[in-house]
Amino acid sequence: MLLVAPCRERRELDQVVTEHHFEDFAVGQVFGSGRVRVDGDRMVAFAAEFDPQAFHLDPKEARHMFFQRLVASGWYTAALTMRLLVDSDLRPADGIIGLGFEELRWPQPVRPGDELHLHTEVLELRPSRSRPEHGLVKLRMTTRNRADEAVQVLVGTLLVGRRRS
Amino acid sequence: MLLVAPCRERRELDQVVTEHHFEDFAVGQVFGSGRVRVDGDRMVAFAAEFDPQAFHLDPKEARHMFFQRLVASGWYTAALTMRLLVDSDLRPADGIIGLGFEELRWPQPVRPGDELHLHTEVLELRPSRSRPEHGLVKLRMTTRNRADEAVQVLVGTLLVGRRRS
Numbered sequence: 001m002l003l004v005a006p007c008r009e010r011r012e013l014d015q016v017v018t019e020h021h022f023e024d025f026a027v028g029q030v031f032g033s034g035r036v037r038v039d040g041d042r043m044v045a046f047a048a049e050f051d052p053q054a055f056h057l058d059p060k061e062a063r064h065m066f067f068q069r070l071v072a073s074g075w076y077t078a079a080l081t082m083r084l085l086v087d088s089d090l091r092p093a094d095g096i097i098g099l100g101f102e103e104l105r106w107p108q109p110v111r112p113g114d115e116l117h118l119h120t121e122v123l124e125l126r127p128s129r130s131r132p133e134h135g136l137v138k139l140r141m142t143t144r145n146r147a148d149e150a151v152q153v154l155v156g157t158l159l160v161g162r163r164r165s
Numbered sequence: 166m167l168l169v170a171p172c173r174e175r176r177e178l179d180q181v182v183t184e185h186h187f188e189d190f191a192v193g194q195v196f197g198s199g200r201v202r203v204d205g206d207r208m209v210a211f212a213a214e215f216d217p218q219a220f221h222l223d224p225k226e227a228r229h230m231f232f233q234r235l236v237a238s239g240w241y242t243a244a245l246t247m248r249l250l251v252d253s254d255l256r257p258a259d260g261i262i263g264l265g266f267e268e269l270r271w272p273q274p275v276r277p278g279d280e281l282h283l284h285t286e287v288l289e290l291r292p293s294r295s296r297p298e299h300g301l302v303k304l305r306m307t308t309r310n311r312a313d314e315a316v317q318v319l320v321g322t323l324l325v326g327r328r329r330s
Contacts, residue, residue: 046244049244049248050244050245050247050248051244051247051248051251051261052248052251053251053260053261054260055260065259065260066259066260066262066324073247074263075240075243075244075247078240078243079211079214079215079216079240079244080215082215082216082238082240083214083215083216083217086216086217086218094230094231095218095219095220095230095231096216096218097231098239098271099270100268100269100270100271101266101268101269101270102267102268103265103266103267104265104266104269104321105264105265105266106263106265156269159231
């Protein structure tokens, strides 16, 4: 199933390289992504498997509950965000290896038919003490809907290989 | 598909109530969960959809990559953890509504055949300023494998309804 259209118009850096080493990142760099449309059936199937609560499953019941409408599980938003990140131009040399996250929020719920895209900003760079062949790249990854409202904010650190000289 | 066996032997609180209001929580309270076995095919299918990187997809390729073996996407671990939480004895009155997380780590990778369970501890309770009918319950949710190693640590805050008097 093609979830994310390979749409690269939002390319914000002139990148000819296909893989990024630690040395290729700079604080303030910004990476865009393609877009993914949220399919209602798939969204509900995900919730049925991983987050079976009525406000994620049943539009009628959801009306009388907290969100007052059917909304995506936040973990579905997180999973879609990961797919946007993997398909984006941010391509660490050894793959996307998340060391840990210090912020994960869902400021707005995601609904069927929403279209999401990802805005990733490099916040901080530092060498790894325990792994001299790697560096740490701290990122803020903001997932936005068509109205450009943030639906997820994720701040975390990736382990990225240094260039072998 | 039944992912989580309704195994309640780890019940650590004498709970006759089926739903918890804010007033029912106390700092230091601990909630156990059932157990879920990690199915290799399902784990790889999740990665193919949301986190298509070789170390999550192909055991042969994974051998030469960072983890040196096939491992689950961290977001699959997070999704399985949510299922364990939904099926656990921690049952907030209005459902599990995550306000935000301040820590998410995967200290050990998850592998096919692992069996996971969840240990949830109440860290902090405070009233909600903006929503007087709700309170905030801060939790540390630690997902562990059969060897009791932490595979995910998640610290975050739920919005929980107060008892209507």
